Amino acid sequence: MLAKTGLLIVSNPKHISKLLTDAQKAVKNTLYIQLLSALSEPLGSFHSNIFNTPPKFSRTIYCIYSQVSKQCNNLDVRVLLSGIRSNVPQINTKKPIDIVIFDKKYTQAEIENFIKTKISNVSYKHDTLTLECNGIDSLDFDGGDKESNVYDHVVLGGTFDRLHVAHKLLLSDAILRSGEKVTVGVTEENMIHSKMLWELVENVDTRINNVLNFMSDICPELKYDVCKIADPFGPAIVDPTMDMIIVSEETIRGGEKINDIRREKKIKELKIVPISFIDEPNPQEKEEKKVSSSNARLRLLGTVLNPIKDKKLPKRPYVIGLTGGIASGKSGVAGHLENLDVPVINCDKIGHRLYEKGQLCYKKVIETFGDSVVDVNGEINRRVLGSIVFQNKDEMQKLNKIMWPAIADEVNKVIQHCEKPVICVEAAILSLAGWDVFCHEIWTTIVPPQEAIRRLQTRNKLTEEQAKNRIDSQPSNREYVKQANVVFSPQWEVDYTKSQVHKAWKLLQERLDS
Numbered sequence: 078m079l080a081k082t083g084l085l086i087v088s089n090p091k092h093i094s095k096l097l098t099d100a101q102k103a104v105k106n107t108l109y110i111q112l113l114s115a116l117s118e119p120l121g122s123f124h125s126n127i128f129n130t131p132p133k134f135s136r137t138i139y140c141i142y143s144q145v146s147k148q149c150n151n152l153d154v155r156v157l158l159s160g161i162r163s164n165v166p167q168i169n170t171k172k173p174i175d176i177v178i179f180d181k182k183y184t185q186a187e188i189e190n191f192i193k194t195k196i197s198n199v200s201y202k203h204d205t206l207t208l209e210c211n212g213i214d215s216l217d218f219d220g221g222d223k224e225s226n227v228y229d230h231v232v233l234g235g236t237f238d239r240l241h242v243a244h245k246l247l248l249s250d251a252i253l254r255s256g257e258k259v260t261v262g263v264t265e266e267n268m269i270h271s272k273m274l275w276e277l278v279e280n281v282d283t284r285i286n287n288v289l290n291f292m293s294d295i296c297p298e299l300k301y302d303v304c305k306i307a308d309p310f311g312p313a314i315v316d317p318t319m320d321m322i323i324v325s326e327e328t329i330r331g332g333e334k335i336n337d338i339r340r341e342k343k344i345k346e347l348k349i350v351p352i353s354f355i356d357e358p359n360p361q362e363k364e365e366k367k368v369s370s371s372n373a374r375l376r377l378l379g380t381v382l383n384p385i386k387d388k389k390l391p392k393r394p395y396v397i398g399l400t401g402g403i404a405s406g407k408s409g410v411a412g413h414l415e416n417l418d419v420p421v422i423n424c425d426k427i428g429h430r431l432y433e434k435g436q437l438c439y440k441k442v443i444e445t446f447g448d449s450v451v452d453v454n455g456e457i458n459r460r461v462l463g464s465i466v467f468q469n470k471d472e473m474q475k476l477n478k479i480m481w482p483a484i485a486d487e488v489n490k491v492i493q494h495c496e497k498p499v500i501c502v503e504a505a506i507l508s509l510a511g512w513d514v515f516c517h518e519i520w521t522t523i524v525p526p527q528e529a530i531r532r533l534q535t536r537n538k539l540t541e542e543q544a545k546n547r548i549d550s551q552p553s554n555r556e557y558v559k560q561a562n563v564v565f566s567p568q569w570e571v572d573y574t575k576s577q578v579h580k581a582w583k584l585l586q587e588r589l590d591s
């Protein structure tokens with residue numbers, strides 16, 4: 078059985094590729110890495126003075142995380158920095174260590190003594206493993222950093238969505254270069270709206286927690302201030318105690334701008350240290366060439382984003398509720414599901430049928446909205462009705478009160494008579510109507526509001542204002558995402574939407590089979 082948390086003691090980081098391959102066979106969730114001296118010091122000397130210039134290790138940490146990005150998809154790898162920064166007596170991780178892995182042969186007595194004296198949080202029933210690595214060095218650690226000074230107070234900022242190896246690298250670099258304190262500014266909601274798929278960005282408290290948890294785990298000795306920022310500068314333009322700013326290759330200009338403002342305010346300038354990107358080892362369609370949170374969000378499309386609750390519904394048919402804002406591509410997703418042999422109940426169409434002369438809602442709608450909604454043939458003119466309800470919430474509520482129970486009855490009849498294992502109910506405001514109670518899981522579509530407006534202008538021939546009114550009459554993308562288990566974004570080519578649906582379908586089959 079795989080251990081949950083492992084600690085890999087590395088005497089020669091140049092073998093990291095082989096070590097990661099083997100360590101992943103033993104560890105499932107978190108792998109801590111503790112570097113011993115690169116000069117093969119005896120076991121236990123990780124706190125030796127050899128590490129008296131921590132920034133020199135910047136390149137080593139970069140190489141390790143680059144390798145992690147290539148090899149470890151699901152493992153949370155954390156390189157411990159306490160022993161590099163200063164003479165700390167013990168390895169003190171937040172998670173208890175279930176297995177200690179060595180890259181070199183030591184005697185049983187050495188191993189036991191090391192675990193007893195050097196690791197403070199080890200599971201009662203821990204294991205040990207020794208890996209063989211006699212191969213050729215796989216990493217080139219040359220090209221170390223020219224800036225080897227340590228400064229008291231280091232600052233950096235970012236969104237830090239879905240903490241990945243490039244974030245870990247930036248935060249680690251800040252720690253290596255700091256003597257006392259690291260301040261991290263984490264962007265608030267108002268700063269993220271220009272980002273791709275920003276609706277999937279984690280909330281700011283979660284992001285702050287993740288940053289703080291990571292830093293205090295890999296180096297508990299430093300002081301950390303992880304704060305919200307509502308502009309690109311945060312405390313960096315006011316705090317005179319700050320000495321250095323860590324930036325990515327892309328944000329050097331931001332660092333310079335901060336210094337411009339500090340100069341104007343007569344506060345000492347910050348030393349700007351840019352950190353290189355980590356290349357995305359396997360960029361897929363639409364993805365950036367560097368490891369990034371946007372890539373992570375793209376990969377979430379079609380996967381289970383919010384856990385599925387057991388609603389104690391009959392097992393068959395399995396009901397997917399498909400919802401999403403106006404012109405967000407629901408029908409496209411429904412079409413891909415139909416091609417996978419899933420029957421789709423289109424609630425708009427059911428509603429349209431119920432308006433016809435002689436049908437259930439015909440009389441009630443005319444009684445409520447008057448003869449102006451009836452055309453020359455005596456049929457209800459939905460365009461006229463739409464223009465009344467889409468700009469007036471009270472009128473919309475009156476209409477919903479007539480239509481929703483009637484549509485829900487029809488939907489339930491179709492579900493009961495369905496002979497296929499999976500069926501899809503497509504409805505614009507499924508959760509608002511309370512219909513999620515008869516769906517096993519909710520899938521939703523989102524596109525940027527500007528794209529929805531453009532579609533409504535061309536497809537429905539609406540003015541920009543009418544289009545905005547219709548969008549505003551529905552929940553926001555953020556609300557749709559909150560209610561949903563699986564999210565799609567049909568804002569690109571049809572084939573890209575299809576690949577999201579196929580991914581979701583494959584994962585659903587696995588859930589149904591398990």
Ligand SMILES: CC(=O)SCCNC(=O)CCNC(=O)[C@H](O)C(C)(C)COP(=O)(O)OP(=O)(O)OC[C@H]1O[C@@H](n2cnc3c(N)ncnc32)[C@H](O)[C@@H]1OP(=O)(O)O
Pocket residue numbers: 402403404405406407424425428429459460462463466473476477480481484504505506507510512550551
């Ligand atoms: C709970 C549900 O989601 S059931 C499905 C939605 N239907 C309803 O709520 C019934 C009330 N609505 C209606 O009867 C009609 O939409 C009318 C009469 C207002 C307008 O009719 P039409 O001009 O033919 O427009 P149509 O029915 O195609 O709806 C236009 C869009 O508004 C959405 N919409 C429909 N009703 C509502 C509503 N009550 N609130 C918000 N959006 C709605 C539709 O899903 C559709 O979105 P799409 O373009 O992304 O597919």
